[in-house]
Amino acid sequence: MRALALAALLLALLPSAALAAAPRTTLPDVEDELMCIQCGTALNISQAPSADQERQLIREGIAKGLTKDQIKARMVGEYGQNVLATPPKRGFDLAAWIVPGLLALLALAAIALTARRWRRVGDLRDGEAGPDALDADDASRLDRDMAGYDL
Amino acid sequence: MRWVVIAVAALLVGLLAYGVASQGSDTTIESALSQGKRVPAPDSPLPRLGAAGKGTVDDYRGRVVLVNFWASWCPPCTQELPLLQRTQRMMAAKGATVLGINTRDASEKALAFVHRFGLTYPSLRDGSGDFAERWGLTGYPESFLLDKQGRVAAAIHGPLDQRWIDEHVKPLVDRGA
Numbered sequence: 075m076r077a078l079a080l081a082a083l084l085l086a087l088l089p090s091a092a093l094a095a096a097p098r099t100t101l102p103d104v105e106d107e108l109m110c111i112q113c114g115t116a117l118n119i120s121q122a123p124s125a126d127q128e129r130q131l132i133r134e135g136i137a138k139g140l141t142k143d144q145i146k147a148r149m150v151g152e153y154g155q156n157v158l159a160t161p162p163k164r165g166f167d168l169a170a171w172i173v174p175g176l177l178a179l180l181a182l183a184a185i186a187l188t189a190r191r192w193r194r195v196g197d198l199r200d201g202e203a204g205p206d207a208l209d210a211d212d213a214s215r216l217d218r219d220m221a222g223y224d225l
Numbered sequence: 226m227r228w229v230v231i232a233v234a235a236l237l238v239g240l241l242a243y244g245v246a247s248q249g250s251d252t253t254i255e256s257a258l259s260q261g262k263r264v265p266a267p268d269s270p271l272p273r274l275g276a277a278g279k280g281t282v283d284d285y286r287g288r289v290v291l292v293n294f295w296a297s298w299c300p301p302c303t304q305e306l307p308l309l310q311r312t313q314r315m316m317a318a319k320g321a322t323v324l325g326i327n328t329r330d331a332s333e334k335a336l337a338f339v340h341r342f343g344l345t346y347p348s349l350r351d352g353s354g355d356f357a358e359r360w361g362l363t364g365y366p367e368s369f370l371l372d373k374q375g376r377v378a379a380a381i382h383g384p385l386d387q388r389w390i391d392e393h394v395k396p397l398v399d400r401g402a
Contacts, residue, residue, distance in 0.1 A: 111329045111352075111353070111354060112298075112329050112354075123298040123299065123300075124296065124298045124299075124329055124330075126298065127297070127298040127330070127331055127334060128331075131331055151352075152330075152331050152332065152352050153329065153352045153353055153354075154352050154353025154354075154355070155353070156353050156354070156355075157353075173236075173240070177233065177236075177237075180229065180233055183229075184229065184230070
């Protein structure tokens with residue numbers, strides 16, 4: 075009896091497990107990662123005739139139960155890599171991912187170096203005797219005078 | 226420190242120059258035609274529409290070729306398909322051909338039009354549109370007439386009409402030059 079109940083429970087869980095393994099996607103979820111191949115703008119804001127065709131292909135993919143990655147692969151097969159809103163992370167296109175980060179790091183390093191240099195110049199200026207500085211005789215006389223006051 | 230700044234500036238200028246250069250359309254064909262010259266047609270291997278393997282424009286060297294850039298989502302392109310098929314019959318009888326370049330299009334949609342209009346001329350697939358850019362395409366449809374040496378002899382931006390066929394295609398096909 076217990077085995078029968080366990081089998082029934084497993085059967086009830088099977089469809090939901092299958093759905094979890096192959097999540098369905100939506101048109102907005104896919105189209106915001108693609109470009110209009112005719113006009114070169116994001117697909118989700120394009121009203122071009124070719125954009126309508128691209129959306130139709132996405133809907134067909136969704137109706138067939140394809141995942142987002144499968145639909146995107148199908149779109150690349152039809153229109154080439156240019157249809158992707160972000161370049162692939164390989165080959166020359168990898169530069170699009172690396173260069174901005176590299177530039178940000180260089181800019182941070184430049185700011186840090188410049189700040190350090192400014193601080194060093196400021197410290198040197200603080201340690202220097204200015205034009206109004208007292209010589210040793212005047213300084214000792216000032217100390218003597220100051221000692222005469224009850225401060 | 227100074228060298229780092231110079232290197233970063235040079236990198237940025239290089240990227241900017243590359244971006245500007247890659248965006249510019251090719252006006253070589255247009256300027257050559259306006260001077261009465263014929264330039265070799267840009268070429269590279271493209272997948273065949275509705276068939277296996279790849280083909281090039283150069284495969285048709287030795288024949289007069291009417292290259293037609295089209296897409297199924299472009300109403301003017303599909304409207305001129307019957308005229309192109311009639312032109313193909315005329316050209317094929319004299320050893321010439323129409324060659325379709327299906328551009329920025331879904332192959333299934335394009336093939337549906339090929340079957341609907343019973344197109345008998347070959348078409349190549351330019352899904353990304355990169356090939357069209359090399360021809361300096363500014364819109365759809367556009368057609369280019371190639372002589373037997375594979376050079377561009379005439380071009381039309383926009384839909385074809387019978388008058389343009391009579392004025393440009395027929396004489397070249399009849400002369401065979």
